[in-house]
Amino acid sequence: MMSPELADVQEARDRIADSVHQTPVMRSQHLDAHTGAELFFKCEHLQKAGAFKARGATNAVLSLEESEDVAGVATHSSGNHGAALAMAATIRGLPAYIVMPANASAVKKSAVAAYGGEIIECESTLAAREAMLASVLERTGAVVVHPYNDPRVIAGQGTAALELMEQAPDLDVIVVPVGGGGLLAGTALAVKGLNPRIEVVAVEPEGADDAFRSFGLGSLQAQTNPNTIADGLRASLGELNFEIIRKHVDTIITVPDAAIVDAMKLHWTRMKQVVEPSGAVGLAGVLEHPERFRGRRVGVVVSGGNVDIDHLPW
């Protein structure tokens, strides 16, 4: 796999421009006062299909050669990437086969179904997901679009940071949640390619801290038995992602689930924005490590808003 570069992120932006939203950047006087920082929230919960994942999935689907006789696209996903890929597949009129753990949230399953994706359930382990995906590929002849360990997906996810740097000039730091590492790797490529002076800080749940450990040890560590409310961040960091992250990311910090829930509630009550746990991890990082951000201009990527409002974590 070729590692993507800034130019790939820029090309992705042109490729997906007509298919995804340029999401707004929101401010909050209350949260600025609360943190002592100037916070610029990049609202990817307002993205199509409710998460930044639409960017990478759309870039991957639109990167398929028009001439290719593609039988469909397939992936495994706990939710947001699945819905995003199903949505992107409709642009090319392709079937989408989405392998989902049986314990994926109902709202994420119904989003996949709403875009016409075919859901194939499996156990929630990485091994079970990969085995089921292999069998789906064999049965359907579909092309796999991995949720994060894919250069087209990484380049697509980086387009949010390109927009954010234009919408909020002169940022000192950009804060991004990390799970599999697609958003973080794409963001790091975009930010360091355009303005290496901007710090890139990743935030990870304590209960799924493989990126934190991998970054510290300098070698890829697997995530076994993740235990966090942030269901979008339970995946193991990808190899391609890790190579980019170790090169371009400045630091990775971790946050407990309690801080994630607090941040989520602040998004809801103060900004009136429905943000899912994984989407609130950036703000949780700012709240947990205030000294790092005080007095600075901080871009925070709010990565998703797909919550089951009938089952809230409080």
Added chain:
Amino acid sequence: MMSPELADVQEARDRIADSVHQTPVMRSQHLDAHTGAELFFKCEHLQKAGAFKARGATNAVLSLEESEDVAGVATHSSGNHGAALAMAATIRGLPAYIVMPANASAVKKSAVAAYGGEIIECESTLAAREAMLASVLERTGAVVVHPYNDPRVIAGQGTAALELMEQAPDLDVIVVPVGGGGLLAGTALAVKGLNPRIEVVAVEPEGADDAFRSFGLGSLQAQTNPNTIADGLRASLGELNFEIIRKHVDTIITVPDAAIVDAMKLHWTRMKQVVEPSGAVGLAGVLEHPERFRGRRVGVVVSGGNVDIDHLPW
């Protein structure tokens, strides 16, 4: 009391411009497809203090003569106007005395307190509120700013519609919730003053339908024992409000609480916006009376977002 006119709304806009937000207008592809209309949501849940009430309260406070020796401002309110008046009072450095029914929501009480307002609790009947307010005025010498039956408040509330007509040109109809009638009267003045071709449709909960009855009968009917989830719309229509509404509003429709909850959930899940029950009443009207709106460009005022997220109505 002088009845306000379009010019008062326009002056209010200039007066409050530096003190309140010009809120954004949001679209939703899903809700457009669902209703067959083009919907333009005026996001007053993103207004300061979380509701359009900031406009009227700020206009009232800033209309007090600078030279006047004002001892403070006071009102009775189930919540959003109280928080808005407490917020507006801080602009002039005035104390704010807010009479609230003991059963007002915790989140609305804490908003008043957060702006430094002094809360005085009373029974939830209109008579009890007015008696308590009278005693507060006697004790403090404060100036009363009624939540809706006040020309300065009506003019202030109308500024949201002035913005909406610029942000979403060529609307066919503007849909507004009605409780005491401040927002509706102000909107009607703004809309009919500038472009009488635009239809003004008010939406009211079935369980607090005094505006609907008053409008139909041509004389002001009191609201006794309101029974609706939309706690911001339980008040009785004001006299001044009714005079403006009967002159300038095209129609009033009612919606059951079930439709309000459905609309609220759509705001949350599809638009990722935290909207309170009263704030979702406009969309509820569109959903309940689809034939009235299909194929038209519809402005919908989303009036507030102050929900107690620990106690959701589902």
